[in-house]
Amino acid sequence: MNSAHAPGLDGAAEFDFLRELVAIESPSLDRAASERVAAPIAERLSAVGGRVRLARTEAGTSIVADFAGPGHPLLLVGHTDTVWPVGTLESSLPWSHENGIIRGPGTYDMKSGIVVICAALQRLDGNPSRAVRVVLNCDEEVGSPTTGELIRAQAADAMAAIGFESPHPDGALKVGRRGSTRLAVHAHGRAAHAALNPELGVSAIDELIDQLAGIREITEDPLLPSAVLCNVGVISGGTRANVVPESARAEIGLRFVDSETESRVLSAIRGIVPRRRSARIEVETLSSRPAWRASAADAALLAQLSATAALLGQRLDGRPAAGAGDTNILGSVGVPTVDGFGPLGGGAHAIDEHIVAASLHQRIDLLSAVLATPPVQP
Known part of the structure; x- marks a missing residue:
């Protein structure tokens, strides 16, 4: 999979989209901000053939997008809200892209993960080799009080799930969470x-x-x-x-x-x-x-992803994480799950929040390869 062959996806376009999302500050429980940030994401997913619907609650606007393909859907899970109040971008954490590092509120947690999802589907012209369902909820940072049931419902027929939160500092995926x-x-x-x-x-x-x-x-x-x-x-x-x-x-x-x-x-x-x-x-x-203790099915999913990564010259490991997220909901009910598919970086919820720019493209390459691989038939 060579991203250089994908028109309009030369890297700069992906950074521009990330900057667009970061510029729309979207703190949890701000319904108007949630609606604003959902709009360009839904537009992109729809433009590449996704069947998009918006789910609105008192907390904001969540996005569900289905892409047709064989097998039960592979769930791609993320969130649009951040911990940062409106005004952070103009004060303590302005956008910058210097020396291979991108900074800004929500870059690491987790608008760059959303860019990975959208860019990979765009690279495949919205035609993955397996069914795909994207779920981006609006209130993850406060515990998903209004969207937990949405996530459960969308996972009912899922074959597996990948979360796009940040990875471990060394890039390893998160398999199991407290x-x-x-x-x-x-x-x-x-x-x-x-x-x-x-x-x-x-x-x-x-x-x-x-x-x-x-x-x-x-x-x-x-x-x-x-x-x-x-x-x-x-x-x-x-x-x-x-x-x-x-x-x-x-x-x-x-x-x-x-x-x-x-x-x-x-x-x-x-x-x-x-x-x-x-x-x-x-x-x-x-x-x-709920507690998500890694299962044999989770380990098998990680092995499949690691094998795909190896074909791209990437190394992909996984281990449990201390923090909780929406993948707890999925892994705890037996859906084969991994998390941490977002780019490398650091400073989640901190004033030095950032991502490593090159890792954004590496994650897009890997997700594109995963989605271009037909599901293993039982």
């Missing part, structure tokens, strides 16, 4: 004067502190099948020192290697009960992506 759940624990007590009649009050903060200690015991239970990462990231509550606080809240981030540990820990936390009479506890799930 599950990630964010919980809010709300403690409700009763206000009273802290000196005149403290006995009439029930401290929500004291209740919350005791509950957090109990949650730590749950997550550090040595009888769990695997270790749990638990981070209490936000605590708030109370009004002033002379008032017994009537409410308090903590936000907790949990990471799991396997589904059994995940199920046991979450069940235990959701079952916690008040330690104080008249106190009340609520556990709210803010977002949840």
Whole structure:
């Protein structure tokens, strides 16, 4: 597969498209920005023969595009939202393309991955040698609260899935990801004067502190099948020192290697009960992506991709990743899955976000070769 033979895809056009997408700043949950960034992507996918539909929710606009071909569809998964607020491009992280490095908000996570998808399909004139379905959702960075079911539905008949998040620093794909759940624990007590009649009050903060200690015991239970990462990231509550606080809240981030540990820990936390009479506890799930432990089917998909890469003179490895993403949804239900097919770079969610320009073309070459290969018939 030689990209030099593809008209209009001489490299500069691909960089121009990336710059176009980066210029449309698209923070999560900004519906107008989401609609704007979806438009040029949908237009490109449609122009090369994709059957495109837009799925709108209160979070924004997601894109689904089907390309006809033999076999069940190969799912290509990504997202259009970023962590950056509008204005970042004009202030702390302007676009630049110098010395083989491209910088800008969303370049690495993950608008360059979207460019890989669109450019590979354009290179094949929208005629891959297998059925392909592109799913680009609008709220991945906040846990896909409105689009998780869309991803599940589009994966129902998929033969396999490739995620276009960033790879490991050495370019290896991500095969297996920790599950990630964010919980809010709300403690409700009763206000009273802290000196005149403290006995009439029930401290929500004291209740919350005791509950957090109990949650730590749950997550550090040595009888769990695997270790749990638990981070209490936000605590708030109370009004002033002379008032017994009537409410308090903590936000907790949990990471799991396997589904059994995940199920046991979450069940235990959701079952916690008040330690104080008249106190009340609520556990709210803010977002949840199930643990994806790499399977033999995932390893087989990686082997197929690695073999294709070798034909291009590329080396492609894979290993588990600590972070979670939408591929957790797919891998956890048994769809053969890999992630990290985006270009090399660094600085995800950081002020030095960037990609290595040459790797953009390498990923396009590889995806083009993958999509030009007919599916293996059972």
